[in-house]
Structures are given as structure tokens and as C-alpha cells.
Amino acid sequence: MTDFNPPSESSDSSDPQAPSPSQAPDCIGCGWCCLTDQCNVSHDLYGYSQPCPDLYWDEALGRYVCLLMRDDEKREQYRKALYQGEGCCARFNPWRENVRNRDGER
Numbered sequence: 001m002t003d004f005n006p007p008s009e010s011s012d013s014s015d016p017q018a019p020s021p022s023q024a025p026d027c028i029g030c031g032w033c034c035l036t037d038q039c040n041v042s043h044d045l046y047g048y049s050q051p052c053p054d055l056y057w058d059e060a061l062g063r064y065v066c067l068l069m070r071d072d073e074k075r076e077q078y079r080k081a082l083y084q085g086e087g088c089c090a091r092f093n094p095w096r097e098n099v100r101n102r103d104g105e106r
């Protein structure tokens, strides 16, 4: 089970090449989606903030995680809102091939 899965890319049902959520590869915590485009939940919580305060490089895991997924009180709410467990929203982004700490680069 992955620790962090931001929203899935909306698929166009008229496009036969469009991936369905069930076909999406697992989130591996490369951080591309969050560092590129802060999610709506983060906007609601913090306003525009780049980077998102909840994006955290977990050195032990060797990946980015969303700290909202670990929130003691609202974890389930956030997991549902952010489609946790439904796979990567940007499967072709090149960061997936090079998962590393990119703090301070953007």
C-alpha cells in the first residue's frame, strides 16, 4: 500500500487511450504532481503556497509523502478527497524514473 496518492488524472471516456484509474501505476512518491500543481485541498487549507507545506521528503522511505495522509483526526477524509490508493496521476512524468529529494529546487 502506498503512503501517498494525490488526485488521479481525470480520464476522457471518449479517448480509448485514456488510462482508467484502475490501470494507473502506483504512486511512488516522486513529488512531481504536488510540486507542479498544488492540489485543491492544500489550496483550501493554506491558500497558494509553493511548495505545499504538507509535502514531505521521507528519508527513510526514500520518497515524498503527503502529511495529510497521516493526520490523526482527518486522515480518512483527506485520503478520500485525494484519491489515496488510486494510483499515479502522471504516469509518464520523468521524475518517476528518478525519485529523489528535490526540496529547494523549485
Ligand code: SF4
Binding pocket: 005, 006, 007, 034, 037, 038, 039, 040, 041, 042, 052, 053, 054, 055, 056, 065, 066, 067, 068, 082
Ligand atoms: S496536500 Fe498533499 S496531495 Fe495536496 S499538494 Fe500537498 S502534499 Fe500534495
Ligand code: SF4
Binding pocket: 004, 005, 006, 026, 027, 028, 029, 030, 031, 032, 033, 034, 064, 087, 088, 089, 090, 091, 093, 096
Ligand atoms: S506524479 Fe505520480 S508518483 Fe509522483 S507523487 Fe504524483 S502520483 Fe505519486
